[in-house]
Amino acid sequence: MSKPKVFEKPPGVKDYLPETVAKLRQIETNVLECMQKWGYRQIITPTLEYYDTVGVASTTSDRKLFKLLDKKGTTVVLRADVTAPIARVVASLLKDHSFPLRLSYHANVFRAFEDEAGREAEFFQTGAELVGDSSADADAEMVALAIACLKAAGIGHFKIALGHVGFLNGLLQEALPDRPEQQEALKERLLQHDYVGYHDLLRRYELPEAVREELEAILRLRGGQEICEQAKELSRDRGAKEAIGHLCQVWDVLHAYGVSDHVLVDLTMVGDFTYYTGMTFEGYAADLGFPVCSGGRYDNLLAQFDRPAAATGFALKTNRILEVANLDRTDAPYRVLVRYAPGKIGEALACAQQLRQRERVIVETIRMDASDPAASSGRNVSERADGQAGAAEYDEVIEFA
């Protein structure tokens, strides 16, 4: 094992320089303000949690959890999401608070170091959870809020794909009643968006012609509200029918919000089946292959923390939004450099302090001597224009000589 080089970082983590931080912070602020407007209150949970409590309840697969041992030999994880920690808080510190509970967060989350290039080990999520409301209205509120947040984050063009785990579960249960492994294998293909593999499996399973056609038909169940009507015809399974009924209600509420133009029904979109129990959704920005947000209903999680309750929520994938967000540049600040001869320090610092009182004025001060790069090099301090820290371009240089 070789020693890392002096400026190396662990794989999958990164530094954010000032220009990027400014943009990231603006996304964070805009989204949290949007959530606040809808009644969501921010909480902060610790980076470290016990594996046996929050770790096992996480939506993240076990092998991707970042685990470590504390001094007593208990396994601790770096949080992989904030939904499970919020469930813990709702069941403990907030156990006397009545439902519905609306909570929001912005946090860094972790995945165990992957050897694959480009995998992130630490990244940001900004999310909201609505606990204690099982209605279609609550699910629709999540989708409508996610849409409002994506707009607030500067995402202009995007679509929300809306699905329901109950439909596919019901349909598969009806078609392959005694073959749970085959059900899982088919779901896995859909989860991976591997539609060719899904087709191949169906063929290999040697199903009756009608059943195979029915299961192939779901790949076409993507579109507007009419999809719900088509889906209703496809299955007689009670669970599947209830799922579609719920999804129709969610659609109606989204229509009432006036946001259904952003939504399309996609019954092949399944999310994580072990975690979600009802509606699920994912947001896709134009020109980006990965989802920028995802969420859904998870009615079984709170019971794991001894306070059974319905819950629905979503998280924005803030780092991906950072790549594509087009934020209105707030007016650039006015940057001033105050240079002073030693004898003029009092006047110079007073001037700097006064200028800092003004809105959007940034003032740096420097004594004119060897440590002043402008004085020592003879070049104009305004020369550099790359906008990075340490290469400041000043709008004005004031001298007290």
Place this chain on the structure above:
Amino acid sequence: MSKPKVFEKPPGVKDYLPETVAKLRQIETNVLECMQKWGYRQIITPTLEYYDTVGVASTTSDRKLFKLLDKKGTTVVLRADVTAPIARVVASLLKDHSFPLRLSYHANVFRAFEDEAGREAEFFQTGAELVGDSSADADAEMVALAIACLKAAGIGHFKIALGHVGFLNGLLQEALPDRPEQQEALKERLLQHDYVGYHDLLRRYELPEAVREELEAILRLRGGQEICEQAKELSRDRGAKEAIGHLCQVWDVLHAYGVSDHVLVDLTMVGDFTYYTGMTFEGYAADLGFPVCSGGRYDNLLAQFDRPAAATGFALKTNRILEVANLDRTDAPYRVLVRYAPGKIGEALACAQQLRQRERVIVETIRMDASDPAASSGRNVSERADGQAGAAEYDEVIEFA
């Protein structure tokens, strides 16, 4: 090893509920804005760093570093401070940027779990670093900026204790030239503020009367600018004299900033000797036994990352500030609950959306049915007044029935 209970957290970490988060966020925003006004640009570094790079360069003692192994067997640490990571960034990503560099940060930092009760394993720091300027002006800028930040954070009454590691180093070197272990032992006592122990040690070392009196005299070297004059008389050691000369210059600049009323010279205040190389300071709020900020000059750190440079900086201990800060309560938001009968959903949601456009108006919506706690319990939704999440007190309830 017993399994943790379902809502247990690891020792030393905590959840922050909405009221606390609002206050913490306001301190963070105010302080970062203040730093920005002075030309400091925010950066974000990863939570995980290599032990052999940032870990060993940290000011935190080795046994308090939170260590883990990555999959290749390399030791990784959870960052214990942000100064060492910033030095790494200055020497790598920012290596082409000229000095001086002004950078700021707000981050959570970690200490290995302590068994002692009440020790925090994770807490927040908000800080600034000025890299590439060795002048007394740069040191004074740190102290003046720390004062401005403490005020911005809502700390009304506080004092900054100003010291210099060079003075004590020089004095001890002169008094105990061949006894480095005794020098270290005495410094350790001062670092612990154990003045009785310091006295005892001096007595035990059987020093010449004059030397002992000289070393006892430094305990009285706490006060205003006059202390610098007294200290000048105390030692003929060149290092000690240079240190005092530098401190006098820092004082003069602080006077020019108009903030010297907040400052007192304390030559027994030594900070971490292995890390700091010049001026050090600590801020104390009235009614709080612990410092609320600390900082100093660390001219040797950057060389560890192959870009030797002078540097000075400080960090606010944000969690302690949270305990004592007295912030102007920004106007409380106006909270509205919109309740609707199923048939009135369109009007209700449109009304909610319109109200959310207004400044400081927060709107929650709920369908009137079993999931509406007000409807189901028959009690008034405005009844609860504890101000916590989930127990919202509404300023107005609008019904679409």
